[in-house]
Amino acid sequence: MNDIDWAAMADMMVDEAEVHSPYVRQAFAELEHLAPRRVLDIGSGPGVAACRLAGLFLQAEVTAVDGTPELLARAEARAEQLGVRLRTRLAEFPEGLDDLPTADLVWSAQAVHHVGDQQSALDRIARLVAPGGVLAIVEGGLSPRFLPRDFGFGRPGLQARLDAALEDRFSTMRAELPGSVPVVEDWPRMLRHAGLTEARSRTFLVDHPAPLADTPRRLVRRLLERLRHMLAEGLDPDDLKALDRLLDPADPDGIDQRPDLFLLTAKTVHYARRALPLN
Template sequence: MTGHAHTHRHHHQDHTHAHAHHHGQDAGFDWDALAGHLEREAELKAPAVTEAARWLGGLLDGTPVHRVLDVGSGPGVIAGLLAEAFPAAEVVAVDQSAALLERARTRSAGRVGALRADLPEDLGTLGRADLVWSGNAIHHLGDQQAALTALAATLRPGGLLAVAEGGLPARYLPRDLGLGRPGLQARLDAAYEDSFTAMRASVPDTVAVVEDWPALLAAAGLVPTGTRTFLVDRPAPLDAPSRAFLHVQLSRRRDQLAELLDAGDRAALDALLDRDAPTGILSRPDAFYLSALTVHTARTP
C-alpha cells in the first residue's frame, strides 16, 4: 500500500496484512522483525484459514481454479495455505513491500508467486483470477467500496471474492490477571477502537461507509454467497512462539495506546512485558489465544 501511516492493526484481527505501509521500501526499517511477527500471527490462525479455504472450495462448486490472488499478503503465510488448498492453481501473493514478498517466495519454496503492487492504485493491474482473497487489507484503503469493485473486476466468470474483515478481537488474558484493575483487555480493545477510528479518518481520500460487507460486495456487482466465522482457539498453556508473539503484540499496544490508557493500565502492561517476572506474558501459565476470523464471500453473477 502507498504512503499511509498504518502501523496499526485493527483489533478485529491483529491481522497478517496490515503492516507498516508508511515505511514503504525504507531500507532502515526492520522488515525481518515485522515479517516474523506477522508470520507468527498467521501461523496461530492457520487452522481457521485452512478451514475457510475448504469452505471456499465448496462455494466454487467445481469451477476450475487456475489463478488465486492474496491481496495484501504480507509474508505469505495465508498464500501458502491457499496454495495447499488449491494445488492446481497458480497462487500469487500481492503486497506493497518487496521485502515481505521475498519472504513469501522463500517460505513457500517457490510455490507462491509474488506481485508488488501499490494499493489502491494498482488494483486494476493484478490480472484475472478465479479466486481473490483479501484479509484485513481493505479497511486500510480510503474508499473501501471502490476497492471491492476493483477486486470484483479481476474475477473471471464464476469467480469468487473472499474478504476477511470484522470478526472478533483476540483475547489472551484472564479478566482478572492479578495486575491492576480487572478488565485490562476490554479497556485495550476500547482504546484500540478509538485509535482505529482515528486511523480511518486519516487515510487519504477516506469515504465513510456502513461496514456491511455483504452489502458492499453486492454494490460491487457481485452476488453474495455467504459469510462464515472460523474460531481460532489456542488454550493455555501456550507454546513459546505464541508467547513471543503476544509479547510483541502487547509491546505494540503499549506504544500505540499509551496516551489513551491510565497510569494503572500502563503499569500493568509494563509488568506483562517484563521478561523476567513470573507475571509476565512470557511466563504466565494462564495465557491463551482466542479469536474469530470472519470471511464474507461473493461471486460474479
C-alpha cells in the same frame, strides 16, 4: 496504504498468520470444491496464506500480490521451503490492482480497512474476479483475549479498556486516511454493491488454550508491546503499570512465564461470486 512499516513487521506477521492458521484452514475448506486456474492473494504479506493456497490448488497459478518487496521476498522463500509453486507480483494497494489479470479465486485478508474509501477498494478487488469466480475478504471478527478478566494485579478488565482505546485510535486512523469515506461496514452489502452475488459471511474461531506454546506466546508479547507503544498517551497510569509488569520478562506473573496465558479470537470471512454472463 498508510505509512505503516510493513517490512519491519514481517516476523510478527508470520507469527500471526501461523497462529491464526485454524481460521484459515476453516475458511479455505469453504473453497475446496473450486477448481481455479488462477488464484490471487491481494495484500499477501509474507505469503503464509498464499503458500497454503498453492498447496491446496496444485494445478492453479497462485500469485501473492503485495506492495512491499521485502514481504514478497519472504513469500518466495517460504514457497521454496515448502516446495509449492508460487508467483509474486509487486503492486500498490489499491491503485496497482487495475494492472492485474482476473482470477477464478481472489483472497484478501485485512487489507481493505487500510484504505480511505473502502467501497472503492472493494470495487477494484471485485473487478479481478472472473465470471463464475469467487472473492473471499477477511474483515471484522472479535478482538483477541489472552488473560482472565482479573489476572492478579492492576484493575480487572484491562483488555476491555485496551479494546476501547484501540477502537478510538482505529476510528481516528480511518478518519485521517486520504480520501476517507464513511461507510456502513455491512460487508455482504458492500460486496453486492461491487457487482458480486451470493454474498455471505462465516466467522471462524481461533482457540489456543493455556498453557500457550512458544509461537502464540511470542505473538501475544508482540501484540501487547505494540499496544503499549500505540496507546501509551491515552491509557490510565495504573493500566500502563500493569502492562509494563505483564511485559517484564523477569516477572513470574508476566506473559512470558504465567501458565494461564491463552489466545482466543475469531475472524470473519465474507464470500461472494461473480455471476456467469447470461447467454
